[in-house]
Amino acid sequence: MDTSDSEDLSDSNEETEPTPSTSKEDMEVEVSESEEWNSASTMFIEASSSFSVVVNPSVSKDQEHIDVVCANLRSALLVAEHNLSFNVIDHITKINKVNFKDSKVAESLQLSRTKCTMIIQNVLADVITNQTQVLGLKELDCDHGTAKGLYALLKQSLTEFNIEAKNVVGYCADNASVMMGSKESVKQYLLNSNPHLISxxxxxxxxHLVAVSAAACLPEKLENLLQNISTYFS
Incomplete structure (x- = not known):
């Protein structure tokens, strides 16, 4: 085979091989799709983006020092947000130094599991609380007591607070079939929007049902006596 023919064949092979390329538009689409299913990470990024505001510039030497402090806070928040082991922060710090060699912040970042634990317990714990707060108690006028009608009223109330039904993670109600039934109930309508709902x-x-079931083995006279005692003192 002639040398020129060999070079032409090599050139043709190189032209037929697909060259992976990622345009800016493709990256934006990928990021957009990722944010839709990974809302937890999105909320983490939004929360951690405000760290630069809360750091007191008067106690910081310069902007680079502030950036290092914020990086420590974000890394510690990442561990707390996703319930990671404290041991993983040692590896995260090292891998960031390797991945971002041109970053002065990554080079100056010194965050071990001991320091990360102290930041979470003594810094982040003061501003991140795990408690239940009643945001509102509404009395709704209901013309019909069907599961579909009750769910419509519930969804209307959620809309007023800009809360989508798919974002509801917990549901508690009385044990009536219209509220907690396995087929047609408010719980089932919520499960259709969020299959991971905890009800x-x-x-x-x-x-009370457990107590009634346990009392079934007792003599009827004893059960009546206990009820009479309760009625007398009430």
Missing amino acids: NGCICHTI
Whole structure:
């Protein structure tokens, strides 16, 4: 085979091989799709982006020092947000130094599991609380007591607070079939929007049913006596 023919064949092979390329538009689409299913990471990024505001410039030497402090806070928040082991922060710090060799912040970042633990316990814990807050209690006028009608009223109330039904993570109601039934109920409508919904019936009613079931083995006279004692003192 002639040398020129060999070079032409090599050139043709190189032209037929697909060259992977990622345009700016493709990257934006990928980021957009990622944000739709990874809302937890999105909320983490939004929360950590405000760290540069809360750092007091008067105690910081320069902007680079502030950036290093913010990087420490974001890394510690990442561990707390995703329930990661404290041991992983040692590896994250090292891999950031390797991946971002041109970054002065990554080069200056010194965050071990001991320091990360102290930041979470003594800094982040003061501003991040895990508690239940009643944001609102509404009385709704309901013309019909069907599951579909009750769900429509519930969804209307959520809309007023800009909360989508798919973002509801917990649901608790009395044990009536219209509220907690396995087929046609408000719980089932919520599960259709969020299959990972955690639902619980009325705990007081559930405990009462347990007590009734346990008392079934007792003589009827004893059960009546206990009820009479309760009625007398009430």
